[in-house]
Amino acid sequence: MAAAKISPNQIKIGYFIQLPVNWLKHPFITNKFKIATLEQIAIIQSLALEFVYFFPEKSTILPETPASETDTNVLQQQAASLRSELEREKNTRIELAKEQRRQIQRTEKAFEQSMVQIRNIxxxxxxxxxxxxxxAREMIHQIADTIVNADALVLHLISQAGKDQENLYYHALNVxxxxxxxxxxxxxxxxDIKLIGLGALFHDIGKLKIPTQVLRKTEALTTPELNLLKLHTKYGxxxxxLTEAFPIHALDIVLQHHEMLDGSGxxxxxxxxxxxxxxxxxxxxxxFDTLCHPQDQxxxxxxxxxMSYLFKSMKGKLEQNYMAALIKMMGVYPPGTVVMLTDQRVGLVMSVNSEKILYPNVLIYDPHIPRLxxxxxxxxxxxxxxxxxxxxxxxxxxxxxxxxxxAxxxxxxxNEQG
Known part of the structure; x- marks a missing residue:
């Protein structure tokens, strides 16, 4: 969409504009918005900008009206009041964003601790x-206690780069x-939740007995290779x-996690x-996790x-109500989804609150701010x-x-409280 540069003095109500400055250098919630009041225009004109970007196609061009008779002093007072209100709201958002980042850091630390535990196990x-x-049982019980007892859960994205066998551990913890x-x-x-957690943690352990050249192969497996890979459930x-301590019902998970409702598993x-x-x-x-992380990246x-592919292509193979529950749980926009916001900014969904799945937390692309x-x-x-x-x-x-x-x-x- 083409944008033109105009002077702040040319801005009118109904214009859709973009401020050409860092988000922190103005009081508005976003850099892009449609002008709704004279007070907004007065605030922009007070920023000492050489120009703003004007988007005609997104603007409502109103017919020319006589010059406003609004008293300049009154307008300036109203603009100052609005600016203070916007700055308070924006500062509140900044503090919330800082808390979000602190929560992400706490979550990443807890995740890495779990990864250390899995490597040791x-x-x-x-x-x-x-x-x-x-x-393993202690780790799963701790995570399960959080899941079972929380009124609302926050599911966080953790972008980690694994190599070879490490990917097996990331997959195990994800699942x-x-x-x-x-x-x-x-x-x-x-x-049952704890049994599921334990069985899922070890669901692919049998792959430790599969040759690495088969596990790492990115092109289609030959029939003998595929048959060998399928043995990982029995090997597991x-x-x-051999541990003589693994629950029998969790063994069924390890053995059957590739079985399909139609008998094709x-x-x-x-x-x-x-x-x-x-x-x-x-x-x-x-x-679901394998679709996100196939061997051929x-x-x-x-x-x-x-999620969309799973629901459309696995009907009759996986439990329909289980797939529907997964979609509801992960949200319409699962962590890891790239989105465009209503103000045209692009971001990455970082976390989803189980009580507010339509309104996730999003990391915003801003070329003026380092990614971290x-x-x-x-x-x-x-x-x-x-x-x-x-x-x-x-x-x-x-x-x-x-x-x-x-990644x-x-x-x-x-827990929602962190």
Whole structure:
């Protein structure tokens, strides 16, 4: 959309304009907006700008009217009052954004602690299986307690880059956390939620016995390679049975998380009622996370598009009500989704509150602010909202690198209070 440069003295009510300065250098909530009052014009004219950007196509061009008879002093007083009000609101938003960033930092720290625990657990599973199981159970129970007892949960995006075997651990933690959240939303018992978390954490452990050249292969697997990969569910059960401490119902999750309702899954080709209900929960989440993180990263889908594909393409294979509950839980705009806001700014959804899924927290692209200091804003009903979803591939290079939407997407959960 073409924009023209005009003098601040040329601005009129109904004009859609953009301020050519850093967001922190003016009192308005956004740099782009339609002029609604004379007071807004007076504030802009007081900023000592050489020009503003004017968007004719988005403006309402009103017919010429006689010069306003509003007393200049009165107008200046009203403008000063409005400016103070806007600055208070903006400062409140800035403080909220700082708190959002602090919460993200706390969540990232908790996530990394869990990743350290998973690395230790997987390292001990062969040599000290009982200790590994005790540590795994303790970690899962702590996360499950947060999920079960919170009135509202905040699901955070954690952008981490993993390598080789590390990706298996990121995937395990993702599937475990999201599966427990989904189980809660489906009204599973606390005991089942913990079993689901434990089974999901180890659902792919059998892949440790699959040759790395098969696991890392990005092109289509040969039939023998695919058959070997499918053995990971049975290998996982064999490994976990050696611990003599892994719950039997959680073993069903490890064995059956690739079974499909129509009998097209593996290893046994089970159908609907033959599949453990807990395994069905993990199967839905596992498919979602795999769509976001396939072995060939060029085929990776954004969380929003992965959710859409899952619902459209897996009907009859995965539990329909489980998939619907996952979509409701993750929100219309899951963490990791690139969006355009109603003020035309582009951002990355960072977290979703379970009580306000239409109004997530969004990291905003601003070329004037370093990425690590980029504002994270909370969207509000009746104010700033999401206009549309953007495919990462459609982003200009600078915005893509700033938002980094193709980073390893991991999720972590916190009570709304942090």
């Amino acid at each position: 997987m390292a001990k599973i062969g040599s000290r299986p009982l200790q590994a199981m005790d540590e 475990s956390i999201l599966s427990m959240m989904l189980a809660k939303n489906l009204s599973f018992s606390e005991e 059960v064999e490994l976990l049975k 593996y290893p046994s080709g089970l159908t609907a009622n033959q599949i453990d209900k807990r395994a069905k929960v993990v199967a839905v989440v596992n498919e 060029s085929k990776a889908r954004s969380p929003h598009h992965a 200091e980029a504002p994270v804003i909370s969207l509000e009903e009746g104010k700033l909202a999401i206009d549309k979803v953007i495919k990462p591939s459609a982003l200009p290079k600078a915005i893509y690198e700033y938002l980094n939407p193709r 390893q997407i991991s999720y972590y959960v916190q």
